[in-house]
Amino acid sequence: MKLNSGQLPWDHTLLNKPAYPVLGEDIRCDCLIIGGGMGGAMVSYRMSLSGADTVLIDKRAVGSGSSHANTGLLQIANDKSLTSCMNTFGEENGVLFYKLCQQGVRAILELPGKLDIDPQIIPRSSLLYASVPEDVPALKLEHENLTRHGFDSEYWDEERVRSHYSFSKPAALFSRGDAETNPLRTVHSLIDKAHSGGVRVYEHTKAIRYEFNEDGVVCHTENGRIFAKNVIFAMGYETQEMKKDRGAELINTYAIMTKPLSVVPKWHEQSLIWETARPYLYFRTTPEGRLIAGGKDEQLTDPERRSVRVLSQSQRLLEELVALFPELHGIEAEYSWGAVFGSTRDGLPFMGPHPEYPHCYFIEGYGGNGTVYSMIAAELLADTLAGKKRPELDLFSLTRTAKPVPSPAIQS
Numbered sequence: 001m002k003l004n005s006g007q008l009p010w011d012h013t014l015l016n017k018p019a020y021p022v023l024g025e026d027i028r029c030d031c032l033i034i035g036g037g038m039g040g041a042m043v044s045y046r047m048s049l050s051g052a053d054t055v056l057i058d059k060r061a062v063g064s065g066s067s068h069a070n071t072g073l074l075q076i077a078n079d080k081s082l083t084s085c086m087n088t089f090g091e092e093n094g095v096l097f098y099k100l101c102q103q104g105v106r107a108i109l110e111l112p113g114k115l116d117i118d119p120q121i122i123p124r125s126s127l128l129y130a131s132v133p134e135d136v137p138a139l140k141l142e143h144e145n146l147t148r149h150g151f152d153s154e155y156w157d158e159e160r161v162r163s164h165y166s167f168s169k170p171a172a173l174f175s176r177g178d179a180e181t182n183p184l185r186t187v188h189s190l191i192d193k194a195h196s197g198g199v200r201v202y203e204h205t206k207a208i209r210y211e212f213n214e215d216g217v218v219c220h221t222e223n224g225r226i227f228a229k230n231v232i233f234a235m236g237y238e239t240q241e242m243k244k245d246r247g248a249e250l251i252n253t254y255a256i257m258t259k260p261l262s263v264v265p266k267w268h269e270q271s272l273i274w275e276t277a278r279p280y281l282y283f284r285t286t287p288e289g290r291l292i293a294g295g296k297d298e299q300l301t302d303p304e305r306r307s308v309r310v311l312s313q314s315q316r317l318l319e320e321l322v323a324l325f326p327e328l329h330g331i332e333a334e335y336s337w338g339a340v341f342g343s344t345r346d347g348l349p350f351m352g353p354h355p356e357y358p359h360c361y362f363i364e365g366y367g368g369n370g371t372v373y374s375m376i377a378a379e380l381l382a383d384t385l386a387g388k389k390r391p392e393l394d395l396f397s398l399t400r401t402a403k404p405v406p407s408p409a410i411q412s
């Protein structure tokens with residue numbers, strides 16, 4: 001699958017990337033992780049902490065999949081609001097999902113001091129603005145539900161938004177506890193640390209086919225077989241080529257990173273900014289004084305057409321940025337890219353075992369919070385493989401059928 005098109009960002013921020021060999025022989029391990037993106041990086045790091053005998057392979061260079069296109073916003077709030085999650089999954093499960101995301105962001109924020117390569121993970125606040133006045137009642141309700149369940153949220157009226165940013169919006173929710181990251185550095189720093197902790201890592205090593213046996217899985221690559229007791233598939237959106245999930249949807253999305261600015265615009269606390277419209281636009285700053293804008297999602301099946309669309313879609317993103325911050329007039333994008341993006345129909349990622357694949361576990365962190373989902377999956381799967389029960393996995397079951405749970409106390 002051609003995952004990414006255009007000029008990808010982040011390479012300039014990590015010039016000497018760690019490199020790993022190609023597998024050239026038959027090997028054995030307790031746990032094989034297939035995929036060296038954010039999902040594989042987080043779970044390999046977590047497995048290394050428990051000393052598990054682990055191998056990680058990637059058919060590309062580490063970090064070259066969707067994680068290279070990732071814009072690095074780490075948020076507790078999801079594409080699907082807490083209110084909507086409570087409506088769909090019931091209050092208890094909706095809140096559980098948000099609490100797991102909160103724990104996931106907190107766990108990511110604790111990483112920097114533990115890693116040898118700086119992942120550039122920085123605590124940030126978030127602003128979720130109402131795209132149109134009609135969204136204000138739902139935003140108020142979301143604020144009530146967030147605060148009632150102990151999540152940080154301030155309701156800001158139009159005047160308060162205007163006094164903190166260059167733009168005016170009918171209302172917004174301002175919250176603390178989120179973060180931004182440099183995804184390429186984060187993936188490399190985690191795999192580098194896992195590698196020093198004993199995880200064997202092989203790049204440019206493609207899993208071609210599998211034999212599922214009673215006592216484990218044999219994974220065939222071009223130059224060697226891997227005999228594993230358990231396999232964690234962390235192949236990102238390309239998992240859909242191996243095992244189609246009816247609840248998963250792949251589309252295309254676009255993003256830009258500007259040249260460094262000499263002046264940061266009127267942008268309160270360099271917060272992460274997004275909106276209530278779906279699909280949404282989102283914006284962030286970087287430690288180098290650049291700005292990132294993303295969105296303009298569209299259905300496109302042909303990756304060649306996506307490559308052609310990068311130019312016009314990036315121009316539109318620049319216009320959206322200048323519409324919010326008129327002082328940025330004349331700003332230029334240094335990197336413009338388009339990429340496959342995955343989400344699920346019910347708004348929850350997939351993670352856990354699958355009845356048709358014995359000894360296998362999947363990390364499919366589909367949705368705008370994929371990095372946070374990867375952290376949740378790493379915790380739940382590492383514990384499961386260590387023999388500890390994690391009933392939270394039921395929420396993310398790969399075979400779930402999303403049945404709306406009526407919740408009379410909450411409006412839809």
Ligand SMILES: Cc1cc2nc3c(=O)[nH]c(=O)nc-3n(C[C@H](O)[C@H](O)[C@H](O)COP(=O)(O)OP(=O)(O)OC[C@H]3O[C@@H](n4cnc5c(N)ncnc54)[C@H](O)[C@@H]3O)c2cc1C
Binds near residue numbers: 039253
């Ligand atoms: C433009 C864009 C912006 C995004 N912004 C954000 C954001 O701000 N915040 C956020 O949290 N998420 C964001 N996401 C989502 C995020 O990128 C993903 O959730 C996450 O990076 C995916 O990580 P992954 O490990 O699942 O997949 P990948 O990074 O794609 O890693 C999977 C790896 O598996 C390897 N692989 C596949 N098949 C095989 C095989 N057969 N054998 C061996 N290796 C194989 C691939 O080479 C790849 O390296 C964004 C996504 C896009 C496209």
